[in-house]
Amino acid sequence: MITKDDIRDVAELCKLNISEEEVENFRKDFSRILGYVDLLKTADTDGVEPTYHVNSGTQPLRDDMVEDSMPVEDTIQNAPEEQYGYFKLLRVMD
Amino acid sequence: MDIIGLSARQMQEKLMDKELSARDIVEAHLERIEGIEPELNAFITVTREEALRDADDLDRKIRDGERLGALAGIPVGIKDNIITSGIKTTCGSKMLEDFIPPYEATVIERIKEEDGIVLGKTNLDEFAIGSLTDTSYFGATKNPVDLNRTPGGSSGGSAAAVQAQEVAVTLGSDTGGSIRQPASYCGVVGIKPTYGLVSRYGLVAVANSLDQIGVFGRDVSDSALILGTIAGHDRRDSTSMDMESIDYLDDLDEDIKGMRIGLPREYFDIDMNDGIRDRVMEAVGIFESLGAKVDEVSLPNTKWALATYYVLAASEISSNLSRFDGVRYGYRAAEYESLDELYMNTRTEAFGREVKRRIMAGTYFLSREHAEEYYRKALQLRTLIRDDFDRVFEEYDIIISPTTPNLPFERGAENDPLIMAESDTFTVPVNLAGNCAISIPCGDVEGLPAGLQIIGDRFKERRILKAGYAFERYLSTGGGR
Numbered sequence: 421m422i423t424k425d426d427i428r429d430v431a432e433l434c435k436l437n438i439s440e441e442e443v444e445n446f447r448k449d450f451s452r453i454l455g456y457v458d459l460l461k462t463a464d465t466d467g468v469e470p471t472y473h474v475n476s477g478t479q480p481l482r483d484d485m486v487e488d489s490m491p492v493e494d495t496i497q498n499a500p501e502e503q504y505g506y507f508k509l510l511r512v513m514d
Numbered sequence: 515m516d517i518i519g520l521s522a523r524q525m526q527e528k529l530m531d532k533e534l535s536a537r538d539i540v541e542a543h544l545e546r547i548e549g550i551e552p553e554l555n556a557f558i559t560v561t562r563e564e565a566l567r568d569a570d571d572l573d574r575k576i577r578d579g580e581r582l583g584a585l586a587g588i589p590v591g592i593k594d595n596i597i598t599s600g601i602k603t604t605c606g607s608k609m610l611e612d613f614i615p616p617y618e619a620t621v622i623e624r625i626k627e628e629d630g631i632v633l634g635k636t637n638l639d640e641f642a643i644g645s646l647t648d649t650s651y652f653g654a655t656k657n658p659v660d661l662n663r664t665p666g667g668s669s670g671g672s673a674a675a676v677q678a679q680e681v682a683v684t685l686g687s688d689t690g691g692s693i694r695q696p697a698s699y700c701g702v703v704g705i706k707p708t709y710g711l712v713s714r715y716g717l718v719a720v721a722n723s724l725d726q727i728g729v730f731g732r733d734v735s736d737s738a739l740i741l742g743t744i745a746g747h748d749r750r751d752s753t754s755m756d757m758e759s760i761d762y763l764d765d766l767d768e769d770i771k772g773m774r775i776g777l778p779r780e781y782f783d784i785d786m787n788d789g790i791r792d793r794v795m796e797a798v799g800i801f802e803s804l805g806a807k808v809d810e811v812s813l814p815n816t817k818w819a820l821a822t823y824y825v826l827a828a829s830e831i832s833s834n835l836s837r838f839d840g841v842r843y844g845y846r847a848a849e850y851e852s853l854d855e856l857y858m859n860t861r862t863e864a865f866g867r868e869v870k871r872r873i874m875a876g877t878y879f880l881s882r883e884h885a886e887e888y889y890r891k892a893l894q895l896r897t898l899i900r901d902d903f904d905r906v907f908e909e910y911d912i913i914i915s916p917t918t919p920n921l922p923f924e925r926g927a928e929n930d931p932l933i934m935a936e937s938d939t940f941t942v943p944v945n946l947a948g949n950c951a952i953s954i955p956c957g958d959v960e961g962l963p964a965g966l967q968i969i970g971d972r973f974k975e976r977r978i979l980k981a982g983y984a985f986e987r988y989l990s991t992g993g994g995r
Contacts, residue, residue: 430874433881434832435839435854437862446874453875457821460891463898470893471900473723473753474948474972475710480756482749494616500846507842510853 422450517542522588522682522736529576529587536569536576536587540631543589547633547680553661556674558594558652559602560634565589568631575629583628584743590625591675591684594635595642596727597716598622605718606638606650609844609864619716620751621685621727621744628743633681637671640866642687642720643831644668645695645937646923649868656925659701659963663922666696666937669730673700676730683740684730689721690823691918691941693728694953698917698965701955703737703982704730706941708972709948710755712741713748721830722753724823724945734954734983738762741975755973762979770984771805773977776910780816784939786919789959794916797956797966800988801914801981811910813902816943818895820935823942825879825892832876835869900947907971912981915940917953917965944969952978954986 427446431438438446492505501508517539520528528534547560572587592598595605599618604610625632639649647670648654655670657663658678665674669686673696676684686693688706697704706728717727727744731737742762748754777798782791798808840846840860847859865873879888906913918937944951949969956966966985970978 426878427874430878430881434870434873434877435836435857435861436865436870436874437858446871449871450875450878453824457825457879457888459821460818460825460895461887463818463891463895465891465894465898468894468897470890471896472893474900475753475755478755479752480747480754481752490616496842497616498613498843500840500844509841510850510856512853 422447422454426450518546518679521733522731522739525682526587532576536572536631537566539587540565540569540589540633543633543681546678550678550680553656554658554674554678555653555655556636556671556678556680557591557634558604558606558637558650558671561601561632564601565631565633572629572631583630585625585628585630585740588630588683588740589633589681590630590740591633591636591672591681592622593638593642593669593672593684593686595638595687595718596621596685597718598632598635601635603635603718604652605642606640606652607864607866607869608651609838611651611845613844617716620713620748622716624744625740630740630743636669636675636684639668639670640869641718641831641835642668642689642692643869643872645691645935647671647696648925649866651866654925657700657922660922660961662925663962664699664925666699666922668692670696672730673697673702673704676700676702676732682731683736685744686728686730687717688726688728688945689724690827690945691938693730694917694941694951694965694967695937697730697953698963699922701963702730702732703734703952703954704728705737705741705952705975706944706950707741707745707975708950709945710753711745711757711950711973711975713746713751713754715748715750719834721827722834723830724827726945734952734979734986735763735766737952738766738979757973760976762975765976766979766983767987768980769805770801770981773801773806773912773981774910775801775806775808776811776906776913777808778813778816778906778913778915779810780813781915781940784919786916787921787959790916790919790921790964793957793959793964794914794966797914797985800985804984804988809910811906811913813906813943815895815898815902819899819943819946820939822892822895822899823938823946824875824935825888826896826946828872828876829879829889830876832873832880835865835873838864896946899943903943903947903949903969903971911970911974911977913969915967915969917941917967921959921962921964940967948972950975950978952982954982956985956989
């Protein structure tokens with residue numbers, strides 16, 4: 421049973437603000453979603469290996485060569501705030 | 515001349531024969547876009563100036579007798595979750611409303627190298643999460659076959675643009691059916707290639723173990739043509755496979771006598787529209803008349819596919835979308851007093867409801883308390899689903915099914931995400947297994963298009979294209995006469 425507190429905790433982990441009225445809506449949605457995916461718990465998967473990637477084990481790797489990276493001007497062109505070629509943020513530490 | 519009514523390959527022939535210039539082709543399509551977009555909304559951005567400039571460059575190349583690329587003169591639309599250098603790429607989200615990428619996706623580089631002309635960026639569900647193309651920050655797209663219906667999604671803009679003759683071919687992306695389902699609903703051809711056939715460098719990732727870039731066209735040949743130009747290994751995507759380059763148009767018209775076709779029992783046990791079932795069974799009859807051998811086969815783990823997909827996709831979504839934090843690019847909230855508030859206000863203000871729901875569900879599935887029972891369990895079931903397909907493909911060349919169990923939804927109807935998910939019943943297992951599949955129009959039901967899905971083993975695109983081509987030719991010639 422999903423509680424409103426569960427929803428608040430998950431939202432916090434996701435860095436999302438959820439208003440009080442939304443909490444109840446999300447709780448209802450979540451209950452339905454879990455009611456649906458809980459089907460998985462009835463499957464017998466003893467001894468089955470997980471598949472993270474369908475072609476795993478066949479990844480072609482390239483040599484690790486030093487190359488030019490993207491110019492700083494290009495990298496910061498979409499920055500919401502920028503100063504001296506850096507991304508500008510609030511002071512993180514006092 | 516009805517330029518926009520030509521196939522991509524016909525446009526190209528007329529360009530080579532100097533019956534048409536690249537400018538004629540591009541202008542005709544821009545005019546169509548201008549005329550129909552206010553109603554249809556298949557595009558988020560139209561790149562008019564760039565397209566006309568590219569057309570003039572190409573006409574100069576033709577005058578100078580230079581070598582031309584495989585897509586010379588063909589107008590292309592690009593789903594707006596594929597990065598285009600210098601051209602806004604929004605993912606249909608307020609989060610990236612003004613984002614102008616400083617680099618190019620590999621598929622775009624290849625299209626340009628082959629002289630394809632990009633006319634714009636097509637609409638999608640926000641971050642390609644959805645099945646209706648109605649969660650875009652830039653408004654919903656309509657279905658050109660019936661404007662009261664949805665085009666499907668998430669690549670609804672790409673499917674609608676091809677059906678409405680705004681462009682000849684488009685790129686989309688398919689994580690659980692996002693190319694095949696809208697192709698079916700809009701009555702066009704859509705291909706989801708094998709995982710690893712096409713580079714994902716520059717595709718904004720939502721669920722990277724499932725995402726694959728693919729194509730739309732009005733027929734199999736056009737779709738095969740553009741698929742051939744974007745396929746192949748890319749050193750910038752280590753999940754793209756080292757394959758010899760393949761010309762998918764080669765041998766496309768070989769007959770399919772002796773082809774072994776599997777009809778999965780479990781797919782036909784599912785509730786579906788009777789008309790769609792009839793069209794698909796007629797298709798089975800056509801394949802038999804063309805000399806294919808059709809048997810019932812079993813994919814016993816199909817029943818787990820939708821829930822497995824929901825858990826895996828949401829988990830990957832929650833992880834991928836954590837990069838949108840308002841720091842380096844994209845939206846940043848105007849008001850905040852701490853770094854944490856900056857993250858929270860930015861994400862709360864710029865993500866839509868469905869995206870938030872998936873992020874939260876995925877975070878829950880991945881949390882320490884629940885990862886074992888949901889995420890890991892789903893990864894194990896994915897193995898069983900993939901093994902099902904591998905077993906069938908030991909004996910069969912292709913598998914056929916409907917693309918969707920239902921006809922396109924009416925617009926504005928109650929959008930229940932779990933019911934919407936059911937329309938992905940036949941498409942989702944293919945992404946979980948990493949196989950390739952094509953959706954081809956197989957006739958109408960109540961005046962709306964139905965789609966036939968042809969599934970192939972990994973990296974056996976030629977088989978599904980050959981089968982699709984034979985089927986399409988049979989329909990277009992009214993029985994091969």
